[in-house]
Amino acid sequence: MVFSKMLRSGVRLTVVPSQKFKTVTATVNFIAPLQVATLTNRQLIANLWPVANAHYPTPRALTVALQDLYGASLRTGIDREGALSIATCQLQFLSDSVLPAGESILGRALALLQTICWQPLLDDQGYAAAFFTPERDNLAHELQSMTDSAENKAVLTAQAQYFQDAPEQAAVLAGTPATVAAATPQGLAAYWRTMAAHDEIEIVVTGAVSPDQVADLVAQWAVPARSAVTTPLQWQGTVPAPRRWQTPAAFQQSQYIAIYQLPVTYYGPSYFDYLVTDALFGGSANSLLFAAVREQAGLAYYAGTDFDAQTGATMLQAGIDPGTADQVRAIVKETLAQLAAGDFSPERLHSIQQELITNRLGEDDAQAAVNGRFVLAHRLPGADMTPAAFRTAVSAVTPAAIQACAGQYRLVVDYLQEGDARDGQ
């Protein structure tokens, strides 16, 4: 039975008890509106959580604390969920139920998580340079080498075109070269104080625990009340006029990227129709596009779509031989026309629906997936579905609904990064 309680305004605890896991996963989620100006700071704070702590002034001390908890695993990071930025600090540790008789680490582990999140090592100059500088340099290296990969380079170029009026969506999560260069120890400390005071907090704990015991422990955390973030999760910006272009690149393969705008919102009225339509189009190894481009034409090792209802778009991506883009474009166009005409078998549609249902059911076996689902479900009541309700919604999508959705795909970005087809040696 899921336990959920507002500890204070803007601070919620959710506990999902389950006896089947060997570990307890406790996650603190910091939620704020997504802004390009704060991307780098949020990434730096997440990267500094494991190393710059006032209670453990050397990273070694924190490491030993984690080792003493039987190798508790600390993971920190940033996610983009539509128009929101979510910074997560997650500690996974052995459940008391698998420890030697009489031993308990639950209380110590949750206290450690609180210390990691809320006690960064700051002085008058902000974050200490010994910790700040390598993390900032690391982000600079990450941005510098991002386009060494043919796929990344093409995707980032296409996204920059599609989100030209929304740099917070176009940028990578580390930010931009300008925001990385502008980061300072003092500025980061100031941002941390803002984040600690104003970000909405969602704490999710899964595993073999007593909700009451976890609630008692977490209630002791010194996390003040704050306002809820009112920014809707759904990104609703404008997109540019359609553009088709190509650029040469010194890679062996060509990369074809198409981004379509879709009239859909995350768990909105037509969400399940588009979810199934896009999986049938290109979002599955069992999709029509994968079958046509790879299995029938043998034109690509990979061709598929990535559906993002939170921004109302899907991105098609295929690594192809130079000189074959027009063939691939023709197949893509024909595949969409097939969908719009209802030219697909009931068996394939059934397979796609079953795949989506299986993926949803299987999430309950992964503690990290459970955390993510509850964070979103609390913001969108429509997303708070039981597995049975999800199954019903997916199964209810009809061929007619798919035909209607396929007719709504609006091609906004048609980009070819043309490789030079050197020999494969």
Next chain:
Amino acid sequence: MPAMANEFPPLPERIHQAVLSNGLTVVGIEKPGFIRHYAQLTVFFGSASARRLAPEQGGAALPAGVAHFLEHKMFDKGDHDAADAFAARGADVNAYTTRTITNYYCSGTGYLQENVQDLVNFVLTPYFTAATVAKEQGIISQEIQMYRDDPDYAVQQTLWDHLFPDSVIAEDVAGSRQSIAGITPAMLLGAYRTFYRPNNMQLTVVGDFNFPALLSQLTMPAAAAAPGTVPASPAVTAPVLTTTPLLRTTGSLPEAWVGVRLPALPDPTRRLRVSLQLDLLLSGMLLESAPDFLRLYQSGLIDDSFLVDAELHSRFGTLTVGGKTSAPATLLKTLRQILTPAHARAVITPAAFTHLQRELIGRNISGFDHFGWLGAQAVDAADTRAEDRRLGYSIPQIAAIIAALRRSDVLDLADDLFDPARITGILVSPSAQEADA
């Protein structure tokens, strides 16, 4: 002191194994309460396996990439794709090839018996035609090009070339466009009958199920290859190339890498012990929790791209360490200084060893929640010297083995492994500029 493994309550997982009459080893790992199930059918045939057909198949030489090509073609059944039946039940099915194995796996919710049966059916039923082989050559050529466009590819390949000169172990798993161009249906069938023998396979099933019931309903397809002797993989003979080349790549940042050739460990129990000792050694010396990692990171010599990767197999092993750096020559020199027995003694203090041991016990118990980890343990535990691929040790006993390890075991391992004659290095420059002195 860490709690000893025998102080922990017994894990509830029941692990079964059986060897069928055709030689196929079946391993069952029960996971009560889990909704998803996972099954893998592992063929102990990879790119570094013997490159020759069995004598009764003609004994001809095989080109690079044939194991990977076979993996692709096993899904093609002429009038349908093997994945179709899984898809109809909402299950995933896929495969990958490494230097030592080809692993076919599926995952789903419900229909466990059907999914496992279809996995066995399609891997044990060959179907190759000239037309479909030709089409696959195009798809795999795309895959090879995709890998070649990865900026890390040239670096890693050079490391393998230096660690295993003139050996099939170094060759790319997918082969090259030239090597796969000569593959024919007859060659694939010969390779299939040579290596896809049931006694050279292991079926592992993980989930909430009843093992005896699964076995009682499992049938073997008529087209399955006959059991028999599988050609032995080649041994490594040429010494490591210890010179340090300067590699020019299209990447945007310099890099430095060290490679260590690790010993061949055919005995699975010995391999497990060395693997655990190596885990403790590397955790104490170079992984994120190690003082040296923190020192290098804070000095700006390494960044998040820093990678430590070790593989231990029956016929070869490797350790690669390195990443992007602003000072490649300095990083290379520093890594060579760290990877020494004397440094291991200085870093793995008795107190540090206790912490590392406690950490490894916990990580091992956590692994039982992860189906992929359990599948990998089953493969690692197989004894490829034997007639079949049954487990050479009990997986739930790993925690007890960790608890019994001593610091001196780990330091002795450092003495064995960190021999300069086994170590090579690479400097990577994105331009024609000289690396730092």
